[in-house]
Amino acid sequence: MTKKITIDPVTRVEGHGKVTIHLDENNKIKESRFHIVEFRGFERFVKGRPYWEIPVLVQRLCGICPVSHHLAAAKAMDMIVGANSLTPTADKMRRLMHYGQILQSHALHFFYLASPDLLFGYEANVEKRNVVAVAMENKELALQGINMRKFGQEIIKITAGKKIHGTGAIPGGINKNLTTEERDFFLKGEENMNVEQIIKWARGALDFFKNYHSKHKKFIDDFAYFPSNHLSLVTEDGAFDPYHGVLRAVDSEGNIIFDKVDSTDYYKYMGEQVKNWSYMKFPFILSIGKETGWYRVGPLARINTCDFMPSPLAQKELEEFRSYNDSKPSNSSMHMHWARLIEILHCAEMVQKLLNDKDLEGTDLVKKGNKQEEGIGLLEAPRGTLFHHYKVNENDLISMANLIVATTNNNEPMNKAVNYAAKELMNKQKEITEEMMNGVEVAIRAYDPCLSCATHALGQMPLKISLYDSNNKLINQKIT
Amino acid sequence: MSKKVKFTIDGNEISAEEGKNLLDVACENGYYIPALCHMKGHKPAGSCRLCNVKVNGRIMTACTTLVSEGMEVITEDEELAELRKTILEAMFVDGNHFCPACEKSGVCDLQALAYKHKIMSPKFKYEFSNKKVEAEVPKIMLEKNRCILCKKCIRAIKSKDGKNIFGFKARGKKLEITMDEELAAQMTDEDIQRAMDICPVGTIIKKEKGFKIPIGKRKYDKKPIGDNVEKHKEKEKD
Ligand code: SF4
Numbered sequence: 001m002t003k004k005i006t007i008d009p010v011t012r013v014e015g016h017g018k019v020t021i022h023l024d025e026n027n028k029i030k031e032s033r034f035h036i037v038e039f040r041g042f043e044r045f046v047k048g049r050p051y052w053e054i055p056v057l058v059q060r061l062c063g064i065c066p067v068s069h070h071l072a073a074a075k076a077m078d079m080i081v082g083a084n085s086l087t088p089t090a091d092k093m094r095r096l097m098h099y100g101q102i103l104q105s106h107a108l109h110f111f112y113l114a115s116p117d118l119l120f121g122y123e124a125n126v127e128k129r130n131v132v133a134v135a136m137e138n139k140e141l142a143l144q145g146i147n148m149r150k151f152g153q154e155i156i157k158i159t160a161g162k163k164i165h166g167t168g169a170i171p172g173g174i175n176k177n178l179t180t181e182e183r184d185f186f187l188k189g190e191e192n193m194n195v196e197q198i199i200k201w202a203r204g205a206l207d208f209f210k211n212y213h214s215k216h217k218k219f220i221d222d223f224a225y226f227p228s229n230h231l232s233l234v235t236e237d238g239a240f241d242p243y244h245g246v247l248r249a250v251d252s253e254g255n256i257i258f259d260k261v262d263s264t265d266y267y268k269y270m271g272e273q274v275k276n277w278s279y280m281k282f283p284f285i286l287s288i289g290k291e292t293g294w295y296r297v298g299p300l301a302r303i304n305t306c307d308f309m310p311s312p313l314a315q316k317e318l319e320e321f322r323s324y325n326d327s328k329p330s331n332s333s334m335h336m337h338w339a340r341l342i343e344i345l346h347c348a349e350m351v352q353k354l355l356n357d358k359d360l361e362g363t364d365l366v367k368k369g370n371k372q373e374e375g376i377g378l379l380e381a382p383r384g385t386l387f388h389h390y391k392v393n394e395n396d397l398i399s400m401a402n403l404i405v406a407t408t409n410n411n412e413p414m415n416k417a418v419n420y421a422a423k424e425l426m427n428k429q430k431e432i433t434e435e436m437m438n439g440v441e442v443a444i445r446a447y448d449p450c451l452s453c454a455t456h457a458l459g460q461m462p463l464k465i466s467l468y469d470s471n472n473k474l475i476n477q478k479i480t
Numbered sequence: 481m482s483k484k485v486k487f488t489i490d491g492n493e494i495s496a497e498e499g500k501n502l503l504d505v506a507c508e509n510g511y512y513i514p515a516l517c518h519m520k521g522h523k524p525a526g527s528c529r530l531c532n533v534k535v536n537g538r539i540m541t542a543c544t545t546l547v548s549e550g551m552e553v554i555t556e557d558e559e560l561a562e563l564r565k566t567i568l569e570a571m572f573v574d575g576n577h578f579c580p581a582c583e584k585s586g587v588c589d590l591q592a593l594a595y596k597h598k599i600m601s602p603k604f605k606y607e608f609s610n611k612k613v614e615a616e617v618p619k620i621m622l623e624k625n626r627c628i629l630c631k632k633c634i635r636a637i638k639s640k641d642g643k644n645i646f647g648f649k650a651r652g653k654k655l656e657i658t659m660d661e662e663l664a665a666q667m668t669d670e671d672i673q674r675a676m677d678i679c680p681v682g683t684i685i686k687k688e689k690g691f692k693i694p695i696g697k698r699k700y701d702k703k704p705i706g707d708n709v710e711k712h713k714e715k716e717k718d
Binding site: 042048052055081085159160161162165166167168170176 | 688689
């Protein structure tokens with residue numbers, strides 16, 4: 001009989017998760033599992049809805065990155081209405097929205113949620129592990145994080161109409177262009193909203209991280225390190241592009257598994273496995289198989305798969321990242337934060353470039369062609385590749401929907417990260433400590449802040465750990 | 481020439497033609513009384529019950545009340561506000577009004593009135609209406625779960641030869657709006673747009689056009705409902 005430790009119920013924000021850790025007779029970790037126990041059912045309840053409603057409806061999946069769902073669904077609907085390409089205004093407005101989205105979501109993820117992990121470590125008291133404590137000890141950094149997030153949200157507002165759950169993208173295009181006033185607000189406006197300033201802060205955040213890294217090499221390089229495949233969209237010529245591209249997968253050494261896969265062919269290359277202990281599916285690369293075909297997505301995977309960053313400052317940072325990792329993919333979970341900060345910088349650079357683009361003020365907003373029955377939209381959401389796939393019947397109503405979200409793609413990597421943390425911090429222990437609990441969270445949080453367990457905005461972690469002996473009897477329980 | 485009568489609305493003296501309906505007269509004089517089923521120039525339906533006012537102390541629907549000499553009308557007080565709020569709340573739970581994904585959001589009269597009456601969450605149990613979306617006609621669609629049965633479409637939208645395009649079917653709890661598919665298929669884009677605009681909720685939908693107006697530019701983004709009627713309040717402020 002094995003002993004079981006349960007970390008439960010992790011209930012907040014975007015999902016319910018729990019961690020169970022199975023011990024053997026010698027109190028050694030035998031196996032750990034990261035469960036998503038929530039079933040959201042969007043694929044089911046969008047059925048029967050008119051297709052043009054979907055980009056607005058499905059974004060309710062998430063309160064942190066709704067724009068990703070909004071845009072992925074809109075891209076699928078572009079196919080439905082036969083728009084093979086968009087007008088320059090529509091394409092660039094959507095891109096601007098997406099860059100704003102990645103910026104605000106990454107700022108939230110890094111500054112609000114993850115920075116306490118770096119500044120105070122997982123050994124820190126619960127009172128310290130929150131953004132308020134960061135602000136007390138590192139006022140500048142906290143304020144910059146808050147302002148960068150606000151900047152991203154304001155960009156979303158001018159493109160989607162609202163900071164959260166807007167309506168900008170419609171099938172075949174966009175419903176608004178950019179006014180000169182809106183543009184100048186970010187180009188010439190007050191300091192906190194000026195894109196030049198945001199670029200400076202993004203560089204500053206990278207300096208902060210690299211400085212921290214140089215002092216904590218073991219933690220950043222080794223914590224939750226494990227080799228994996230990496231998957232993301234890149235452009236045909238290998239550039240980083242979170243809005244549109246072809247699929248590329250590389251292995252842990254950087255060898256190409258597949259490349260230039262048209263996003264509408266994704267299902268020919270990828271499968272999904274169901275495990276009886278989780279509502280969340282386990283996707284894998286078909287050519288490698290279920291056992292080892294799992295992969296990472298998100299900032300780290302994107303930085304690992306692309307050949308170059310199409311903006312000068314981010315390209316420099318990529319080169320530094322690559323050289324640190326011997327020109328090979330990084331397989332360190334905590335490098336995810338590093339990659340995330342490079343992406344923040346890139347997004348800020350791209351926002352600046354777009355704001356100076358006259359096309360955004362164009363008036364040709366929507367394109368349509370011959371209607372199709374099927375639409376597939378892929379994009380790189382802040383936390384990784386997002387797949388939206390729909391079929392529409394002859395009455396314009398949705399008849400099939402398949403959504404593979406970033407967290408699902410990262411299901412196995414998150415399990416691996418939890419397993420690492422569990423082994424590192426829990427082995428041979430009979431009592432659950434704060435440090436253990438936070439270690440598990442730190443591992444999850446590197447990938448995803450959406451899960452309640454990865455969220456500790458005000459230091460109140462809705463975590464419950466239960467420790468069972470080999471007879472399944474509760475011997476220790478900790479609730480925070 | 482018809483006879484003029486004198487009466488008061490909220491204590492102010494009003495003079496109007498005898499026999500006109502109180503809702504129209506109030507509106508013409510700058511008093512906004514919420515209503516979802518009334519259309520000027522059409523016979524009152526008296527179905528939504530939102531235009532309840534007090535006439536000489538008694539609660540009556542303004543759309544079915546004719547103005548008469550000496551009547552004292554109260555359009556707003558706590559009791560009336562509560563009554564209207566309750567009616568609105570009942571409408572919300574009766575149908576399936578998921579404003580976040582509804583393309584009438586921002587131009588919907590029901591939503592606008594809910595904001596005006598500060599409805600935060602319903603006090604009644606949801607009915608979870610699950611009626612079939614009628615989408616077989618190429619350009620027009622009926623999302624019946626949002627219908628408040630106001631009959632505006634039935635009364636105002638007719639085919640070229642005067643036939644009803646919209647009508648009710650079934651009875652009691654199952655009562656629902658429907659359309660004559662053949663006649664609906666003959667509607668022009670303008671006809672469909674007019675029907676969609678007349679519908680106070682998101683039931684009548686012109687297909688494939690949703691969310692074209694950006695947030696900020698929609699009817700009620702600019703001005704709350706009733707704002708263009710309420711002239712007397714501005715005068716009072718001056
Ligand atoms: S469809 Fe609209 S206009 Fe017609 S009865 Fe229903 S709510 Fe009224």
